[in-house]
Amino acid sequence: MTTHEQEQDGAQQVSAVVVLAAGGGTRMKSNKSKLLHEVAGRSMLSYAVNAAEEVEPEHLVVVVGHRREQVEAHLSEIAPNVTTAVQEEQNGTGHAVQCGLQGLGELRGEILVTYGDVPMLTGQTLVELVQEHRAQRNHITVLTAEVPEPFGYGRIIRDEQGDQIARIVEQKDASPEEQAVTEINSGIYIFNAETLYEGLKHLKTDNAQGELYLTDVIGTARANDERVGAHMIDDLWQTEGVNDRVQLARMNAEMNRRIVEKWMKSGVTIQDPATTWIQADVDIAQDVTILAGTHLEGATSIATGAVVGPDTTLTSVEVGEDAQVIRTHGSFSLIGAGATVGPFSFLRPGTQLGAKGKIGAFVETKNAQIGEGSKVPHLTYCGDARIGEGVNVGAGTIFANYDGTNKSVTHLGDDVFIGSNSVLVAPVDVAPGAFVAAGSAVVEDVPAGGLAVARGRQHVSEGWVAKKRPASKAAGAAAKAAPEIHPDVAASREKVANRKPEEYK
Ligand code: UD1
């Protein structure tokens, strides 16, 4: 696309965005750069970069200083095309911008400055700032806000007419009258390039903090009769920085509130917004139901009709249409359409449950492909498994995948039946249609359609209790016992005995 076409598109196209991110963040009390702390599962810095990208800058530069190795490594992962500039000593915001522009040559057009630690600021707000700047034909436009407690912020001092900004005065330099002003500088601005260069040349450190203030560029512009306007926003969260972990938690809560509200407005039923946590990269279809106490994280996606929760945490799990996931902890897994999971299931990475399949109560799975309609319903560890379609894995089955050194795979072919309390000692292959008797320890392959019985045969010593425990309660019960077996067991036995082989599905 040529620049001309983009202008016709209404696209923004600024020359550069400079993201200031060299500051210390000491109040976080962390070994990790402040900018890498997360809000709704994304680093604070990634929000700044994403917002900046929406004004389509030719250059996007992040000014780094404190813990810059960490910040640079993170940027190369999330935004490899972003460049960084180093500010060795933090001599103020004006100095930071000087550092940021150093490697870019002589720019024309407009330069936008923003911060790395204002995660709620949206790209849309930056787009509006650009539009306002152009509409007012300003040389500088400052993003401002009216706040109830302006302490600590730079105050916006308007000129007599009130439509332009005369200057910005920092808290520490402000007179009592200036401190009473409640319109504050967010620290986010757009400058015409020449105005910014001219102002940066004249910065001085003759202020309370001995820093080069970016805000002083306004004085130079006004001395040259250039227009300096304001773009005021109502959403105060967007200009809010994060300096400590108390603010971080507040920011996370508000971000989550907004995300949850967005999904409800798009047709997702959320039973209890207060206990539902949904991270920024999650995707949820219409007519999904999320029950209380559910955390959806990473790249989790939930298809229409699915019900998730209560008390479920899914990290990068794909849930298919109409699936049900109850009281489950899962990560990096796929759950097929119409499948059921839980309650009390633990899905570890590499679990792939086919359509209409089941992972039931107290089941742990890992690197387990479970085919369409197959069921692992109760009390099972299922690791390194390749399971075909229509398989039933009995209660208490263990896939013994680890011999103390190596992990090995178990394969169960289509329509295999594993009796309860069996151990499948990998590597082992149970071919399609084969049966394993309950209580077996399977160490050898089972051929298709075969029955493996791998346990001791039952032996009964008649009259053992009367002989060895003659005075016991058990002996009394045995003496009174009817000669017949329990009628329900008898009925079950008769049903099985009378069933013709061709009647089995
Ligand atoms: C600055 C503004 C103030 C505004 C406030 C909004 C100036 C002189 N003051 O205050 O008017 O109300 O932001 O939050 O600009 N940074 C660097 N290098 C530096 C100094 C700062 O990269 O040498 C970065 C910080 O990492 C941070 C941002 O710039 O992301 C703001 O720095 P901070 O010290 O918090 O702001 P103030 O200078 O106090």
Ligand code: CA
């Ligand atoms: Ca400062």
